[in-house]
Amino acid sequence: MKWPNHGGQPETMKQLFGINQDSELLDFSANLNPLGPPTWLNSALADHYDTITRYPEPTYSRTTASLAKSEGVEENQILLTNGGAEAIFLVAKYFENKKAIIVQPTFIEYERACLHYHIEMEDVFLEKEKEFQLPLTCILEKLSSTDVIFLCRPNNPTGTVVKEEELQVLLEEGKRTGTFVVIDEAFVDFLPVSIPSLTTWLEMYPNVILLRSLTKIYSIPGLRVGYMMAGPTIIHAIRKEQIPWSVNALVDAMVPKLLEDKTFIKQTRGWLEEQSQFIGEALTNLAFYRSPSNVNFYLLQDKRPLDTDRLFQFLLKNGVVTRHTHNFKGLNGEYIRLAIRSKKENERLVYLLQKWRNES
């Protein structure tokens, strides 16, 4: 079976599993905000149609200034990128031919980027038995021979968050050994306000590089917008490697408006709190394992992990596409990743899981 590399490909799933092309699938495989995109975006994009007739302003100064203001950092600490994906590849280029640790299971693109830039990789693993927490001691032992650590916080696919105290130990030690820590915060806006982003750490730790994406929170994967934050010297060096006009003019015009829409983020947090609770209780009642996620997706496992492919196919045949975990290192397909969707969609999912429980 040639499983797709990423979620959000219901059409491919239909083809792979012989599902009628005309049938509707609910997509629980992509971890996008179901409240998005914000309703005003449609007409705002149309209003800025003319921007496509000109090159974007090469330094994206207005957008960079609005990002800096929103994050509370200096403009020279920010680089706008063509999605979080470009930020990952640019940062990997910065560590070309060096040595990296990747905290697995995680987003597959860190590994692809490291391979591309001939970075020697070593994996360390978050384990279910330890609530998917950071294997700090194991990483510290390897630190003096490591140039960079890639970790995702909140982590895709577990939804878990590395503890601040542990990260601080890592960054302090990293200062001593000359090790950088790249933290992908693509899902940070889904976290409850009680778990803040790490932006304020940029001042304390010159060895931290933060990666961001606006894709997930605003549900705009087709627009391609992300950024990175780090010390001015790193940003300056990485900027030199970025292709000119990497981010298109429509994105340049939309980012300041997206950042202004605080109501949308507030509504998102309200929806997520309510629906996480609903899903959490339903899965506990049905005796499924759910990873201790803090965000809008989680790993699900039935009592017998070997049943996972059957559960995946059962849901698919009943109109729900989920994310397989065959290409997440350490998970070996023994879980499925599910997004938290709208109330109606979540209820449908719970109904199907109940049906699966009754039938299996």
Ligand SMILES: Cc1ncc(COP(=O)(O)O)c(C=O)c1O
């Ligand atoms: C953890 C993580 N980082 C970055 C990305 C890439 O996001 P973007 O669409 O902004 O390139 C993804 C996409 O799935 C992701 O899961």
